Amino acid sequence: MLAFESVVFYVEDIEASKCFYAKIFDAESNVLSPTFVFIPLLSNLSLGLKQLDQTVPPANKSGGGTELSLIVENEAELDQLYQEWKSKEVRFSQQPTELVFGKTFVAQDPDEHRIRVFAPKSE
Numbered sequence: 490m491l492a493f494e495s496v497v498f499y500v501e502d503i504e505a506s507k508c509f510y511a512k513i514f515d516a517e518s519n520v521l522s523p524t525f526v527f528i529p530l531l532s533n534l535s536l537g538l539k540q541l542d543q544t545v546p547p548a549n550k551s552g553g554g555t556e557l558s559l560i561v562e563n564e565a566e567l568d569q570l571y572q573e574w575k576s577k578e579v580r581f582s583q584q585p586t587e588l589v590f591g592k593t594f595v596a597q598d599p600d601e602h603r604i605r606v607f608a609p610k611s612e
Contacts, residue, residue, distance in 0.1 A: 495527065496557060497537035498602050499550045505599045506538045512577055513596070513604075556595075556603040564592045567608040 500506040503526060507518050510528045519527040524540035536557070541550055561567045571585050571594050582603065583595035593607035 493534065495535040495537045496555075497539050498555060498557075498598070498600065499541040499544060499548050500538050500598075500600050501541055502599065503538055503540045509579075509598050510536060510538065513574055513579060550600075554602070556605055558605045558607070561606060561608050563611075564608045567592055567594070567606060570606060 498506070503524055507520075507526045507528075510516070511518050514528060514530065516528050516530075518538075519529070519535075521527060524543040526538045527535045528538070529535050541548065561570060568585060571581075574596055575581070580597045581594060582597050583593065585592060585594045588607075589610075591607050591609040593605055596604040596606070598604065
C-alpha cells in the first residue's frame with residue numbers, strides 16, 4: 490500500500506529556501522545532505538527541498554511551477570497567519586481575498602513556488 494509522505498520542491502539555493510521555510514513554519518529542518526532538506530509540516534507529511542543542479546536524473550524547473558495548498562480552520566486564523574508572515578517579510582502574489590471556495594492568500598518562496606493558504610467558506 491502506498492502512503493503520501495512528502496512534496497519536494499527543486500530550488501536554486503538550498504540555504505535560502507531552508508531558511509525561508511524554517512522561518513514561516515517555525516520548524517527545524519532535517520538536513521539529509523548538503524543538497525537535500527526535509528521540513529516537517531504534519532505528523533505524516535514533510536516538505537523536501539532539493540538543490541536543482543544536484544538532481545539525478547537532471548530536472549528542468551521554471552519558477553512558480555508548483556503550489557503548496559494549506560488549509561486553516563477559519564478566516565481569523567488566516568488573517569493572523571497572513572500578518573505573521575507579512576511581519577517576516579514574506580512576498581505575496583495575492584493579498585487576502587474572497588474567492589468562490591473561501592478566503593485565501595498566496596505567498597511566494599525564493600524560487601517563486603506558490604504557498605496558498607485558505608479558509609473554506611462556512612456553510
